[in-house]
Amino acid sequence: MNSNHHVHIIDKSTKQEQLAALREFSNNTNARLPVLFLLDASSSMNGIVRGDNQHILRQEHSDGINWNIVTGDNLVTRIDELNTGLQRFISDILADPLAKLTADVAVITFARTTTTVKEFGPIRESDSKLKITASQENETLLGEAIELALTELDSRKRIYRAHGVEYYQPWLVVMTDGVPTSARHRELEERLKELTAARKLSVFVFGIGRADLSELSCISPGRPPMLVNDQKFTELFSWLSRSVRMVSMSVPGNGVSLTPLPEDVWQV
Numbered sequence: 001m002n003s004n005h006h007v008h009i010i011d012k013s014t015k016q017e018q019l020a021a022l023r024e025f026s027n028n029t030n031a032r033l034p035v036l037f038l039l040d041a042s043s044s045m046n047g048i049v050r051g052d053n054q055h056i057l058r059q060e061h062s063d064g065i066n067w068n069i070v071t072g073d074n075l076v077t078r079i080d081e082l083n084t085g086l087q088r089f090i091s092d093i094l095a096d097p098l099a100k101l102t103a104d105v106a107v108i109t110f111a112r113t114t115t116t117v118k119e120f121g122p123i124r125e126s127d128s129k130l131k132i133t134a135s136q137e138n139e140t141l142l143g144e145a146i147e148l149a150l151t152e153l154d155s156r157k158r159i160y161r162a163h164g165v166e167y168y169q170p171w172l173v174v175m176t177d178g179v180p181t182s183a184r185h186r187e188l189e190e191r192l193k194e195l196t197a198a199r200k201l202s203v204f205v206f207g208i209g210r211a212d213l214s215e216l217s218c219i220s221p222g223r224p225p226m227l228v229n230d231q232k233f234t235e236l237f238s239w240l241s242r243s244v245r246m247v248s249m250s251v252p253g254n255g256v257s258l259t260p261l262p263e264d265v266w267q268v
Helices: 012-026 078-094 097-102 125-129 142-162 191-197 212-218 234-247
Strands: 033-040 048-062 065-077 103-110 114-118 171-177 201-209 227-228
Touching: 033 078, 033 125, 033 142, 033 234, 048 078, 065 078, 078 097, 078 125, 097 103, 097 191, 097 234, 103 142, 114 142, 114 171, 142 171, 142 191, 142 212, 171 212, 191 201, 191 212
Parallel strands: 033 103, 033 171, 171 201, 201 227
Antiparallel strands: 048 065, 103 114
16 A cells, blocks of 8 residues: 555545635635734733723732723723724725735734634625634733744645735734733744745734833834724724735735824824
C-alpha cells in the first residue's frame, strides 16, 4: 500500500470548507481585501460610557483596574458602543456594491481566550445580526490573540493563492482597553515590523478607555496607536468602511493613501 495513501482522506468539514471556498471564489473573482477585526471582549469592556440616574453599588478589582459597579437607567456599555460601530461598518459595506465584493472580513474577540465571531468571508445580510458579547474573563492576552490573527491571515492568503484570487495588503484592526496581562505582545514587535515594512500587513491599533498606548506601540508599527473616544465608535467604523471602499477602487499592489481619521474620533 502506498505510504502516502492517508493524505487523500479529507475529513468532511474540510471538504465542505473547500467547496464553500470554491463556490465563493468562482462566483466572485474580484481581488479581496482581508480585514481581521481583533476586538477586546475582556470583562472591563462592560464599562459604562453613559446612562441616567447612575449610583455606585460597590467597587471591584478586575483586569488590573478598580471599577465602580453601577446601577442606573439606559446604561450603555463600551461593548454596546462597539457593537453599534461594527454594525455601521457592516451596513456601509453592504450598501456599496464594489466594497461588498472586495471586503473579506473576520471578527475575533479575545480576553484570556479567543472566540471567532465571524469566519473569513464576505459581509452578508445575515451579519447585520452579528453581536459581540463581553466575556467573563478578566485577562487580556493581547499577544496570544495577535499570534492567532496572523496565523488566520496567513491561511486566508493561502486559500486566495490556491484559487488564483488576487488580494490587497491584509488589514489587522485591533481594539483594546486596559493593559495586556501577559508580555507576549512585546515579543511580536520585530515580526510585525518586518511584515509591515515588506507591505505584507497593515495594522490599525485603537486604544479604548484606559488603554496604555506605550504598551500598544509595540504592536503598531507604521502608525502610532490611537486612543479612541468610546462614544465615537460609529465614526471610527465609518472611516474604516470608507477606507475599504478606497482600497476596493485601487489596483492590488498599488499603495493607497487613506484619508486622515475624523478629528473628533480621538478627542477623548
